[in-house]
Amino acid sequence: MEELKDKNIHQTTIKICEDLKNSSQYKSLFEDIQKLVATPSVKIEDFKSTLLKCMQENGLEAELKNNIYRWVKMKRKESSSYDSFFRKSQIHWDKRIHKSLNSMCSELGISLAKLRGNSEKEELLNKWNELSNFETDIHKYRPVYAPKDFLEVLLNLKGPKRDKSKCDNQRWEFAQLPLRVKNLSELRNLYLEISRGEQILNSNTMLSTNQNFVQLEAERILLGEKILMKNYAPLAQEYLKKGCPKCLRARIWALLLGAEIKSYQISYFDFLKQNVLQYDLMIDKLIIKDINLTASNDDQYFVFEDVLYQVMLCFSRDSEILKYLPNQPAFMQVAFKGKPNTPENTIVFPPSGVIPFHGFTMYAAPFCYLFNNSVELYFVFRAFYLRYWHRLHRVCASSQGIVSLCLQFERLLQCYEPNLWNHFKKCRIYPLRVVIKWIMRAFSGHLPPEQLLTLWDIILAYDSLEIIPLLAVVIVIFRKENLMKVNTLANVEAVLADLSSIAVVPLLQMALMKEEG
Amino acid sequence: MRVSYCTDLDKSVVVANCEKRGWVQVGPEEDWNIYWAGTQTCRSLFSVDSGYRMNDNQLINHFPNHYEISRKDLLVKNIKRYRRDLEKEGNIMAERGDSKYLHLDFIPVTFVLPADYNMFVEEYRKSPQSTWIMKPCGRSQGSGIFLINKLSKLKRWSRESKTPFQQQLNKESYVISKYIDNPLLIGGKKFDLRLYVLVTSFRPLKAYQFKLGFCRFCTVKYDSSVAELDNMYVHLTNVSVQKHGGEYNSLHGGKLSVQNLRLYLEGTRGKKVTETLFDQISWLIIHCLKAIAPVIATDRHCFECYGYDIIIDNKLKPWLIEVNASPSLTSTTANDRILKHKLLDNIFNIVVPPSGMPDVRWNKIPSSEALGDFELLIDEDLVNASENGENSSARNNSKWK
Ligand SMILES: Nc1ncnc2c1ncn2[C@@H]1O[C@H](COP(=O)(O)OP(=O)(O)O)[C@@H](O)[C@H]1O
Ligand SMILES: [Mg+2]
Numbered sequence: 001m002e003e004l005k006d007k008n009i010h011q012t013t014i015k016i017c018e019d020l021k022n023s024s025q026y027k028s029l030f031e032d033i034q035k036l037v038a039t040p041s042v043k044i045e046d047f048k049s050t051l052l053k054c055m056q057e058n059g060l061e062a063e064l065k066n067n068i069y070r071w072v073k074m075k076r077k078e079s080s081s082y083d084s085f086f087r088k089s090q091i092h093w094d095k096r097i098h099k100s101l102n103s104m105c106s107e108l109g110i111s112l113a114k115l116r117g118n119s120e121k122e123e124l125l126n127k128w129n130e131l132s133n134f135e136t137d138i139h140k141y142r143p144v145y146a147p148k149d150f151l152e153v154l155l156n157l158k159g160p161k162r163d164k165s166k167c168d169n170q171r172w173e174f175a176q177l178p179l180r181v182k183n184l185s186e187l188r189n190l191y192l193e194i195s196r197g198e199q200i201l202n203s204n205t206m207l208s209t210n211q212n213f214v215q216l217e218a219e220r221i222l223l224g225e226k227i228l229m230k231n232y233a234p235l236a237q238e239y240l241k242k243g244c245p246k247c248l249r250a251r252i253w254a255l256l257l258g259a260e261i262k263s264y265q266i267s268y269f270d271f272l273k274q275n276v277l278q279y280d281l282m283i284d285k286l287i288i289k290d291i292n293l294t295a296s297n298d299d300q301y302f303v304f305e306d307v308l309y310q311v312m313l314c315f316s317r318d319s320e321i322l323k324y325l326p327n328q329p330a331f332m333q334v335a336f337k338g339k340p341n342t343p344e345n346t347i348v349f350p351p352s353g354v355i356p357f358h359g360f361t362m363y364a365a366p367f368c369y370l371f372n373n374s375v376e377l378y379f380v381f382r383a384f385y386l387r388y389w390h391r392l393h394r395v396c397a398s399s400q401g402i403v404s405l406c407l408q409f410e411r412l413l414q415c416y417e418p419n420l421w422n423h424f425k426k427c428r429i430y431p432l433r434v435v436i437k438w439i440m441r442a443f444s445g446h447l448p449p450e451q452l453l454t455l456w457d458i459i460l461a462y463d464s465l466e467i468i469p470l471l472a473v474v475i476v477i478f479r480k481e482n483l484m485k486v487n488t489l490a491n492v493e494a495v496l497a498d499l500s501s502i503a504v505v506p507l508l509q510m511a512l513m514k515e516e517g
Numbered sequence: 518m519r520v521s522y523c524t525d526l527d528k529s530v531v532v533a534n535c536e537k538r539g540w541v542q543v544g545p546e547e548d549w550n551i552y553w554a555g556t557q558t559c560r561s562l563f564s565v566d567s568g569y570r571m572n573d574n575q576l577i578n579h580f581p582n583h584y585e586i587s588r589k590d591l592l593v594k595n596i597k598r599y600r601r602d603l604e605k606e607g608n609i610m611a612e613r614g615d616s617k618y619l620h621l622d623f624i625p626v627t628f629v630l631p632a633d634y635n636m637f638v639e640e641y642r643k644s645p646q647s648t649w650i651m652k653p654c655g656r657s658q659g660s661g662i663f664l665i666n667k668l669s670k671l672k673r674w675s676r677e678s679k680t681p682f683q684q685q686l687n688k689e690s691y692v693i694s695k696y697i698d699n700p701l702l703i704g705g706k707k708f709d710l711r712l713y714v715l716v717t718s719f720r721p722l723k724a725y726q727f728k729l730g731f732c733r734f735c736t737v738k739y740d741s742s743v744a745e746l747d748n749m750y751v752h753l754t755n756v757s758v759q760k761h762g763g764e765y766n767s768l769h770g771g772k773l774s775v776q777n778l779r780l781y782l783e784g785t786r787g788k789k790v791t792e793t794l795f796d797q798i799s800w801l802i803i804h805c806l807k808a809i810a811p812v813i814a815t816d817r818h819c820f821e822c823y824g825y826d827i828i829i830d831n832k833l834k835p836w837l838i839e840v841n842a843s844p845s846l847t848s849t850t851a852n853d854r855i856l857k858h859k860l861l862d863n864i865f866n867i868v869v870p871p872s873g874m875p876d877v878r879w880n881k882i883p884s885s886e887a888l889g890d891f892e893l894l895i896d897e898d899l900v901n902a903s904e905n906g907e908n909s910s911a912r913n914n915s916k917w918k
Contacts, residue, residue: 247784
């Protein structure tokens with residue numbers, strides 16, 4: 001038994017070492033260690049222990065540990081017997097998206113990919129910091145799909161072994177899908193600090209007593225600074241459970257996610273930029289259109305429009321995303337327009353494998369409140385995407401995937417507000433149709449930025465997206481009285497349209513704390 | 518007890534707020550309790566020949582000589598006098614270093630033209646590279662403003678305006694101010710702050726700051742080059758100017774909330790500098806009010822809501838640009854409407870005593886619940902009370918004494 005376990009650990013170690021060697025951080029870490037070895041404090045006679053001691057003193061041990069911690073997070077795999085079913089559904093959906101892209105291309109008489117001419121390249125380069133002034137005609141483009149379309153896809157999932165006899169009603173619910181989701185008491189266990197009603201720093205603390213807030217914030221800042229000094233990612237995660245001061249969030253998040261900027265990241269971002277300059281993809285227009293339809297019109301994000309153009313365009317060129325995504329999406333191979341179909345002229349379309357939907361920009365926009373610099377912003381956004389956001393717009397069996405999250409919303413509502421649920425049912429209003437956009441965008445663009453960042457703190461702190469459907473349910477229940485008074489979809493939407501007064505932490509506490517007695 | 522109101526402004530936020538309170542609208546000749554008036558109406562009401570005498574249950578939204586703060590030349594004059602007076606007293610607030618006031622240097626160097634022309638030239642010669650901004654003293658909404666980077670341009674302007682025909686037009690005086698050419702930019706664009714301050718009394722001073730101000734962004738990237746000197750879309754943040762630009766977006770109206778500005782600054786620049794900035798803003802608002810307090814004809818029937826225009830430079834220092842006595846109540850966007858609605862609602866909560874009936878005999882100390890989104894900036898009654906040790910009320914949380 002022991003032997004088996006040892007062997008297992010051994011295998012894992014080999015795997016970690018292999019992956020580490022292939023990672024982008026490896027080179028600089030290895031060089032730093034080499035430099036250390038060359039110093040007199042590392043002794044050949046006692047190589048292992050002196051090296052370890054030195055690494056500890058120089059913070060390289062923390063760095064190495066952080067890498068392993070992040071590796072574990074990335075590799076965390078849940079497998080379910082339905083994986084292949086969901087995988088097939090996703091591929092089917094990917095193909096539909098590709099088809100729709102192709103037909104948009106032929107309708108508009110354009111190609112998926114083409115090399116840019118010199119003058120265009122130059123103009124783009126000159127306007128790199130003010131891409132809102134880069135002239136492109138996008139008025140004929142429309143988003144490939146919106147959250148509502150995606151919900152239709154999800155509702156049409158037949159389920160691997162659905163009972164044929166009771167189908168009609170099923171267009172209503174996710175209940176037929178054989179996925180297991182947490183109930184309220186399991187959620188209480190997961191979000192232990194919130195359920196226990198522990199003091200959590202958040203902007204709404206201010207309302208109660210100003211003095212308390214000032215003191216609590218000062219304490220949190222002191223502790224946060226210590227953790228940043230230690231440079232230890234697992235501590236950063238733990239830290240977030242009690243709330244993050246606004247002034248430390250950028251650094252805490254970067255540490256937790258391993259998104260610190262070194263020379264590699266700077267040159268990689270520049271490489272992505274060169275790719276944007278070099279060739280024109282049809283989805284560039286979709287990206288620009290999406291920013292135009294969302295951030296540019298939003299009084300919380302319009303000032304960041306130009307940063308978002310840079311970041312989103314570079315994202316589309318980032319082939320590492322396709323490489324790191326756990327379930328690779330189906331992708332197309334496309335040759336540049338007018339070039340022979342040889343390997344040099346062919347690219348994966350798009351290199352990131354990600355085709356934006358309406359509102360995709362919102363996955364990145366809130367980071368503008370944390371970073372002035374596009375490179376820093378990019379890598380934190382990308383880390384979030386790779387850890388979380390990709391699951392919100394792709395079909396998968398994961399407990400973190402959109403299907404499970406929808407199901408969880410449904411179960412919680414049904415279970416804790418059966419009256420409201422029945423009211424919706426009677427009026428033939430499907431509540432998920434209203435809240436799907438909140439869930440798919442992780443509330444971005446719906447909650448005010450300060451509340452949103454607090455919510456995202458909680459995602460990182462507990463490394464889970466399950467807080468999103470929970471919050472969605474709580475908001476719906478919170479507005480129950482008004483919802484019971486209306487009976488059309490439009491009116492339900494109106495009751496739930498404005499989230500500007502929502503206070504995330506107090507609402508979640510209300511839902512998760514057990515009543516006294 | 519019926520409260521009646523009167524207004525000569527056709528502003529839906531005013532009417533909606535009064536109606537919501539169940540107040541009855543009456544004409545100016547009738548018996549009103551609250552008058553929300555334009556500055557002209559107000560001035561003629563207070564003028565000697567109007568012969569109007571208000572009773573104890575009447576309130577009006579302007580002080581008789583509000584122009585002491587809202588006219589650009591008088592504001593500067595009052596602030597300069599205030600600083601001089603403090604200096605004579607030997608007050609440390611008027612301390613100087615390197616000839617500049619250390620704590621009261623919150624308005625750009627300004628002269629009144631034509632009166633102070635010689636003083637201006639002297640200052641101009643000290644740094645001939647600087648850009649200056651010319652503004653007619655009594656106008657608003659960016660009208661008549663232009664930038665100057667050469668003395669010759671000013672000379673040409675004054676020559677042209679001396680022709681007999683123009684003389685008539687240009688009887689108005691101007692202020693010329695040092696142009697803040699290093700404004701803080703976000704997304705490459707210049708912006709200024711519009712903050713609201715309610716004063717319910719000047720002697721003793723009672724003032725409240727509204728937490729929900731906003732930043733007004735230019736629609737075009739900032740560019741300090743000479744070629745863009747005449748491009749008002751680059752330099753003037755007035756919505757009335759920007760909305761004529763091709764880039765104007767009516768969904769957000771170029772307005773970012775002050776809370777979001779604060780979130781951004783704390784997130785990207787840190788807590789200390791952000792806190793200092795906002796403390797300095799409160800500081801300049803209070804000292805600006807103190808500067809005009811001695812000259813305002815104080816009247817118990819009056820209250821006034823001011824719109825402060827403030828520019829933040831790239832070192833995060835705030836500069837007072839001007840104070841409006843009738844800040845725009847027009848809503849440009851949905852959120853703007855919500856904000857202005859709250860503003861009016863909160864103002865009425867503060868100026869009307871708990872009984873619900875306007876009454877000038879009330880001590881004008883609203884409960885903390887009545888403040889809504891206003892924060893107490895200063896109440897000299899409370900300051901005095903706590904200094905006399907009579908009352909160390911918890912409500913006296915003003916940072917500024
Ligand atoms: N000294 C200055 N430095 C930089 N910008 C200024 C300065 N003075 C005015 N401005 C800009 O011009 C705009 C209009 O000036 P302001 O004094 O407010 O006059 P108005 O009464 O016409 O609004 C301000 O909102 C600001 O954007
Ligand atoms: Mg102004």
